[in-house]
Amino acid sequence: MSKIFVDACLRKPTPYTPVWMMRQAGRYLPEYMAVRKQAGNFLNLCHNPALAAEVTIQPLDIVGVDAAILFSDILVVPNEMGMKLEFLAGEGPVFEKPVKTEADVDALLGGEEAANKLTYVYDTIKLLKEQLDARGDEKALIGFTGAPWTLATYMIEGQGTKTYNICKKMMYSNPTLLHKILRKVTEVVKLYMEKQIQSGVDVVQIFDSWAAAIEPSKYDEFSWSYMVEIAEYLKEKYPHIPVIMFPKGISAFIERGLVYGNFDVFGVDWGTPMAMAKEKLGNKYVLQGNMEPCRLYDKEATTKCVQGIQSIMQGEGHIFNLGHGILPDVPVENAIHFVKECQRVSKK
Ligand code: CP3
Numbered sequence: 416m417s418k419i420f421v422d423a424c425l426r427k428p429t430p431y432t433p434v435w436m437m438r439q440a441g442r443y444l445p446e447y448m449a450v451r452k453q454a455g456n457f458l459n460l461c462h463n464p465a466l467a468a469e470v471t472i473q474p475l476d477i478v479g480v481d482a483a484i485l486f487s488d489i490l491v492v493p494n495e496m497g498m499k500l501e502f503l504a505g506e507g508p509v510f511e512k513p514v515k516t517e518a519d520v521d522a523l524l525g526g527e528e529a530a531n532k533l534t535y536v537y538d539t540i541k542l543l544k545e546q547l548d549a550r551g552d553e554k555a556l557i558g559f560t561g562a563p564w565t566l567a568t569y570m571i572e573g574q575g576t577k578t579y580n581i582c583k584k585m586m587y588s589n590p591t592l593l594h595k596i597l598r599k600v601t602e603v604v605k606l607y608m609e610k611q612i613q614s615g616v617d618v619v620q621i622f623d624s625w626a627a628a629i630e631p632s633k634y635d636e637f638s639w640s641y642m643v644e645i646a647e648y649l650k651e652k653y654p655h656i657p658v659i660m661f662p663k664g665i666s667a668f669i670e671r672g673l674v675y676g677n678f679d680v681f682g683v684d685w686g687t688p689m690a691m692a693k694e695k696l697g698n699k700y701v702l703q704g705n706m707e708p709c710r711l712y713d714k715e716a717t718t719k720c721v722q723g724i725q726s727i728m729q730g731e732g733h734i735f736n737l738g739h740g741i742l743p744d745v746p747v748e749n750a751i752h753f754v755k756e757c758q759r760v761s762k763k
Pocket residue numbers: 436437438439440441442451457484485486487488489490502506507508559561575622624740
C-alpha cells in the first residue's frame with residue numbers, strides 16, 4: 416500500500432484528497448499541553464525524542480489527519496549554530512544575542528558541524544518511522560525547515576517583529592552581510608534536510624512564513640533563490656521525496672518569481688484565491704491549502720470553505736490544509752470537523 420499523502424504530492428490518483436494542518440501538534444490539544452508539562456518547557460520537548468514523537472502522533476489519532484509533521488521548531492537551526500534561544504511565555508522566541516556584524520556571522524557554526532548537532536531531531540524521526548511503520552496505517556511523515564530568510568529575520572531581530580526594520584536596514588544598507596547570513600544558513604539547511612530524509616521523513620516542507628516582509632522586486636534575491644537552491648539540492652539527490660514550498664503572503668507576484676524551480680507542491684496561503692493559484696501554478700505544481708485558519712472557529716464557515724475549495728480543485732493536484740497555522744483556542748471538535756469534511760467532500 417502506498418501513502419495517500421505522498422501519492423497526492425506526486426499527483427498520483429488517491430481515493431480522496433488528503434488533509435493535514437500546519438501547527439497541528441500544539442496548544443489547542445489538551446493532550447499536547449499534558450506532554451509539554453511533563454517535558455518542563457517547549458524546547459525540552461523538542462530535545463526529547465520519545466516525547467516529541469508522542470506529540471507528533473497525537474493529531475493522527477485525535478484529529479484524523481493523513482500526515483504527521485515532525486514535532487520540532489524552525490529555530491532549532493540557528494540555536495544549534497550557536498545562538499542561545501529561549502521561548503518566553505506570551506512573547507515567543509528570543510535569541511539572547513542577535514547577529515549584527517560580520518564577526519557575529521563568522522562566530523556561528525556552519526555546514527556539517529551545525530547540522531550534526533541536531534541529532535535529537537534525527538532521533539525523533541527514526542523513532543517516528545518505527546512507530547508509524549508499526550501502526551501500518553500508511554500515514555506519511557513530513558520533515559521541515561524554515562526558509563533561510565524567515566530564519567534570518569529571527570537571527571537578526573532577536574525575536575518576532577512587526578516591522579522587520581533591523582533586517583530591512585541590513586537588506587538595503589549592507590546586503591552583502593545579509594547574503595552572508597543567508598548563505599551560511601542555506602548550507603546548514605541543505606544538510607539538515609538531507610539528514611532528515613536519511614533518518615526517514617517521506618516529504619519535506621520549507622516554511623517561508625515571513626516572505627511578505629520583502630518587497631516583490633527583492634523577493635527572489637533575498638529568499639526565493641535560496642529556497643529553490645535547497646529544493647534543487649534535495650530533488651537531485653532524492654528525486655522520490657516530494658518537496659513542498661510555502662512562501663506566505665506573496666499572492667501579488669505569485670507567478671513572477673515563482674514559476675520555476677524543481678519542487679512538487681506549492682503551499683497556498685489563505686490570502687491567495689485558490690482559483691488564481693490554480694490558474695497560475697496548478698499545471699506545474701500540486702497545490703496545498705488554503706482555508707483561512709480562523710474559519711475553524713465555526714463549523715458552518717468551515718464546511719462552506721472546504722466545499723468551495725473542493726469545487727475549484729476537484730480532487731486534482733490538491734492537498735487540503737489551512738492557509739497558515741491553527742490557533743491555540745480552536746476547539747478540537749472543530750479541527751476534527753474540518754478534517755472529516757475535507758475527506759468527505761473529496762471522496763471519489
Ligand atoms: O506544525 C506542527 O505541528 C509541527 C511543529 C511546528 C512548530 N513550529 C511547533 C511550535 C512547526 C512546523 C513550527 C514551525 C515554525 N516555528 C514556524 C513556521 C510556521 C508558521 O507558523 O509560520 C515559525 C515562524 C516558528 C517560530 C515560532 N515557534 C514562533 C513564532 C513561536 C511562538 C509563537 C507561537 O505560536 O507560540 C514558536 C513556538 C512553537 N512552535 C509552539 C509550537 C507548538 C508553541 C510552543 C508552546 O508550546 O508554547
